[in-house]
Amino acid sequence: MSEHPLQLRAAYSVCRHIARSAAKNFYYGFLVLPLRKRNALSAVYAFMRHADDISDDPSIPAQQRREKLDEWMNALRRVVAGERTDDPVLFALADSQKRFNIPLELLEKLVQGTEMDVPQPSSVKLPDGPLPQLQYETFDQLYDYCYHVASVVGLVCIHIFGYRDPRAEKLAEETGVAFQLTNILRDVKEDAALGRIYLPREDFARFGLDVHVLTNGSARESLRPVLEFEALRARGFYRAAEDLLPLIDEDSRPALWTLVEIYRHLLERIIARDYDVFSERVRLTTAEKLRIMAKGFLRST
Secondary structure, three states, X not given: OOOOHHHHHHHHHHHHHHHHHHOXXXXXXXXXXXXXXXXXXXXXXXXXXXXHHHHOOOOOOHHHHHHHHHHHHHHHXXXXXXXXXXXXXXXXXXXXXXXXXXXXXXXXXXXXXXXXXXXXXXXXXXXXXXXXXXXXXXXXXXXXXXXXXXXXXXXXXXXXXXXOOOHHHHHHHHXXXXXXXXXXXXXXXXXXXXXXXXXXXXXXXXXXXXXHHHOOOOHXXXXXXXXXXXXXXXXHHHHHXXXXXXXXXXXXXXXXXXXXXXXHHHHXXXXXXXXXXXXXXXXXXXXXXXXXXXXXXXXXX
C-alpha cells in the first residue's frame, strides 16, 4: 500500500468525507484522535456504511441484498490479499487492516451484522405494516444482534485505539451493546414503521403486551415499561465503558470518552423525556455534541 502514497491519501480523504457526512454521533469521537487513527476509523465506518446501505435498500430484493453484501466482503478479502482496486474505501480499509492488525474475521462479522437486518422470506407482517417483521424472541437473541452490529465495531475500534490487556475485549463488547440498546430505544418508532421490532418478545410479554401495541395508537403510554426496562439494561452495560477507558492507549482515551458520553447523554435524554420516543426523534444538538467533544479533548491536555 505504501507504494501509492498519493492514492492512499486520497482514499482516506474520501472515507473521512463519508464519516463526516453520515456518522452523526461517531464522527465527534473521530475528531479527537491522532490523524492515523482517525483515518483508520473513517475507513472502517465508510466500509460499514456501504454495507448498511445495501442491507437497507428496499428497492433491491432481499436475496440480491445478501449477494451484494457477500460481494462487498469478498472484494475486501481480495484487496487485503494484494489485488489492486480503484475503490477508495476498500483501498483505505485494507491499509488500515494491516497497519492496525485488525482481524479480518471482525470485518466479516460487521457485514454479517448488517445482513441480519435483511428480511427473511419466512417473516410475518405487522398489521398494516409495509415490510416483513423482524423481531427477536429473547434478550439473548437481541444480544447476539447487538454483538454483530455494535460490539464488533467496538472490537475493531480498540485495535485502532490500542490495548494490551485482554480484558478490554469483553468490555468493548459490552460497551457496544450499551450503544446499540440506546439506538434501539431512540429508533423504536422508525424501526416499527419498517417492520423491525428489536425489543424482545419476552419483554413485551413480561409486561402483558404484544407487538400490536406499536400499531394500535397507544404505543407512547403502553410501551413505557418495556422501554424503561431496556434503558436500565443499557445503563448497566455502560459501566463497562468506565472500566475500558484506562485499558486503551492514552492518545485514544479522549475519543472513547467522547463517544461514550454522547451515547450516554442520549440515553439519559430518553429517560428524562419519560421514554417518549414517539412525539419526535430524541437527539443531541450539534452544540451539545461539540461541548462533549471539547471536554474529551481537554482530558488529553
